Amino acid sequence: MLTLYGETVSSRLLLGTAQYPSPKVLGEAVKASGTQILTVSLRRETAGGGTGGQFWEMIRELGLRVLPNTAGCHSVREAVMTAKMARDLFGTDWIKLEVIGHHDSLQPDVFGLVEAARILSDDGFKVFPYTTEDAVVGEKLLEAGCEVLMPWCAPIGSARGPANPDALKSYRAHFPDTPLVVDAGLGRPSHAVQVLEFGFDAVLLNTAVAKAGDPVAMAKAFAGAVEAGRLAFEAIPLEPRDMAVPSTPVIGMAVFE
Numbered sequence: 001m002l003t004l005y006g007e008t009v010s011s012r013l014l015l016g017t018a019q020y021p022s023p024k025v026l027g028e029a030v031k032a033s034g035t036q037i038l039t040v041s042l043r044r045e046t047a048g049g050g051t052g053g054q055f056w057e058m059i060r061e062l063g064l065r066v067l068p069n070t071a072g073c074h075s076v077r078e079a080v081m082t083a084k085m086a087r088d089l090f091g092t093d094w095i096k097l098e099v100i101g102h103h104d105s106l107q108p109d110v111f112g113l114v115e116a117a118r119i120l121s122d123d124g125f126k127v128f129p130y131t132t133e134d135a136v137v138g139e140k141l142l143e144a145g146c147e148v149l150m151p152w153c154a155p156i157g158s159a160r161g162p163a164n165p166d167a168l169k170s171y172r173a174h175f176p177d178t179p180l181v182v183d184a185g186l187g188r189p190s191h192a193v194q195v196l197e198f199g200f201d202a203v204l205l206n207t208a209v210a211k212a213g214d215p216v217a218m219a220k221a222f223a224g225a226v227e228a229g230r231l232a233f234e235a236i237p238l239e240p241r242d243m244a245v246p247s248t249p250v251i252g253m254a255v256f257e
């Protein structure tokens with residue numbers, strides 16, 4: 001079970017709703033993924049290019065927890081305004097906060113992020129910040145009122161998977177008691193297994209499912225991956241060893257007559 005801002009869900013997969021080939025495929029992929037939390041953007045193109053009433057209606061009908069996001073916002077002002085519109089539209093104080101700092105890499109502007117997180121937390125929002133794996137920034141986000149951190153593992157949409165696994169492991173070790181969701185850059189189910197094995201609490205992804213050859217099958221594959229990764233983490237995997245260790249114990253000497 002995963003608890004985020006006091007709400008408990010059983011799925012450790014948070015799914016984005018953009019770029020699907022059609023609303024129908026989106027709906028089927030969401031069901032196949034088993035997700036209980038959907039992130040929706042107020043600014044970006046939605047499934048099949050449709051925006052507005054029909055899309056929001058469909059999201060509501062799925063009956064899942066909605067985590068609106070500020071994707072596409074490049075300033076504190078824009079992000080705060082978008083968050084407030086999302087609160088009115090969806091009736092939720094949850095917000096996935098993105099303040100993009102770099103056009104090419106879509107890297108977060110961590111200074112703007114902390115500032116926006118503080119403004120929104122003071123206004124009663126429950127902020128899920130999309131951030132880098134920098135622990136100092138993580139500390140500042142906690143001080144600003146965040147109770148969940150969402151470090152990237154690679155640039156949004158890159159599908160590269162954990163670009164810096166050691167940094168992610170250090171991040172996990174630095175925040176042992178904070179729910180940590182790896183957000184962005186995952187490309188394959190094996191990437192989700194990897195970060196769940198590191199001890200991350202969940203993953204948030206969009207492109208890897210929406211742009212897969214078969215989004216519904218890929219959603220199902222990710223559902224299995226997060227379960228496998230979590231189970232493996234709880235089972236305490238072996239650390240890699242430098243030397244060979246015989247896996248079959250040998251007692252005494254074989255006797256040949």
Ligand SMILES: CC(=O)[C@@H](O)[C@H](O)COP(=O)(O)O
Pocket residue numbers: 016017018039069071096130155156157158159183184185186204205206207208
């Ligand atoms: C939809 C959303 O919130 C993205 O901004 C998010 O960061 C996911 O990234 P990927 O598309 O790389 O999974």
